[in-house]
Amino acid sequence: MNEEQNIFHKYLEKHDLRDTPQRELILQIFLRREGHISAEQLYDIVKKRDPSIGQATVYRVLKLLIEAGLAREIDFGDGVIRYEHKYNHPHHDHLVCRGCGKTLEVVDSVIEELQKRVAESYGFELTDHEMYLYGYCENCRQKRQ
Amino acid sequence: MNEEQNIFHKYLEKHDLRDTPQRELILQIFLRREGHISAEQLYDIVKKRDPSIGQATVYRVLKLLIEAGLAREIDFGDGVIRYEHKYNHPHHDHLVCRGCGKTLEVVDSVIEELQKRVAESYGFELTDHEMYLYGYCENCRQKRQ
DNA sequence: ATTGTAATTGATAATCATTATCATTAGCAA
DNA sequence: TTGCTAATGATAATGATTATCAATTACAAT
Ligand SMILES: [Mn+2]
Ligand SMILES: [Mn+2]
Ligand SMILES: [Zn+2]
Ligand SMILES: [Zn+2]
Numbered sequence A, B: 001m002n003e004e005q006n007i008f009h010k011y012l013e014k015h016d017l018r019d020t021p022q023r024e025l026i027l028q029i030f031l032r033r034e035g036h037i038s039a040e041q042l043y044d045i046v047k048k049r050d051p052s053i054g055q056a057t058v059y060r061v062l063k064l065l066i067e068a069g070l071a072r073e074i075d076f077g078d079g080v081i082r083y084e085h086k087y088n089h090p091h092h093d094h095l096v097c098r099g100c101g102k103t104l105e106v107v108d109s110v111i112e113e114l115q116k117r118v119a120e121s122y123g124f125e126l127t128d129h130e131m132y133l134y135g136y137c138e139n140c141r142q143k144r145q
Numbered sequence C: 001a002t003t004g005t006a007a008t009t010g011a012t013a014a015t016c017a018t019t020a021t022c023a024t025t026a027g028c029a030a
Numbered sequence D: 001t002t003g004c005t006a007a008t009g010a011t012a013a014t015g016a017t018t019a020t021c022a023a024t025t026a027c028a029a030t
Helices: A003-014 A021-032 A039-049 A055-067 A109-121 A138-144 B003-014 B021-032 B039-049 B055-067 B109-121 B138-144
Strands: A071-075 A081-085 A093-097 A103-106 A125-136 B071-075 B081-085 B093-097 B103-106 B125-136
Touching: A003 A021, A003 A055, A021 A039, A021 A055, A039 A055, A039 A081, A055 A071, A055 A081, A109 A125, A109 B109, A109 B125, A125 A138, A125 B109, B003 B021, B003 B055, B021 B039, B021 B055, B039 B055, B039 B081, B055 B071, B055 B081, B109 B125, B125 B138
Parallel strands: A093 A125, B093 B125
Antiparallel strands: A071 A081, A093 A103, A125 B125, B071 B081, B093 B103
């Protein structure tokens, strides 16, 4: 049993939630996938293993994973929320190609520090932030010419 | 006739679009309001002046304003797109209070420069970005204790 | 093992901002 | 005026997500 599973089971126990095969299956599949996945994409994979699972359950489990600290929401502004691993996957921002949609995870400690300073200069205590950098990747730039 | 109106009329002419009282009214009301406004909020104000206007038209005019370079979309992630003035209102980011929802417009030239560098270090040519800083304002911090 | 109870599930309806459709109306150039 | 399109308003549709609810199930206590 890996660490994430452990955290999930502890979370269930602590909140009087029950350990069901649906929750286990959805957890497994989420953990195996790296990257950013939408509820629908996850549901499509889950269905293959157990066609009787409803998509409402996928949404419900994703909420649990967030509360348990195992998942984090990403909003690229296209109307679909995606989810990524949070455990052992520290904060980062995203660089997104407007041509092909490719995303890279980036972090710059100087920017992070300056964000805190900017907030403080307005009397704010910064809790978190979102930063999306949009542009064209090398591939897409070459194709454009 | 102010500069924004001029730009709007030029845009209409250039694209074989017609000058209608609905477009004029919605433009006027948008221009008078500073800050961030949703389509529904704008529609509520428009209705008071002309109850016969449909909300679809408000959505349509907002699209035109964006294409004409007079408006810009803001997405605070709450499921509602807001609009702000773009003309004579250069790029900036937003500092948002998680307590009271107050927003401040901020810009830090060092951050802007570093964003470009980060993107370039991955072979990207940066076109634009979004940055939202979330935290608690001074008021809300005092109330919390 | 059985039971009781409250949590969970899947199907389905509802939500809600935004977009599409379409018949009617109205700019505007000739 | 007229004719050609664009524009409008009412309404339906969309699509991701959430709510509802009857039936099922986990699980702790017997
Ligand atoms: Mn990521
Ligand atoms: Mn702003
Ligand atoms: Zn690309
Ligand atoms: Zn506040």
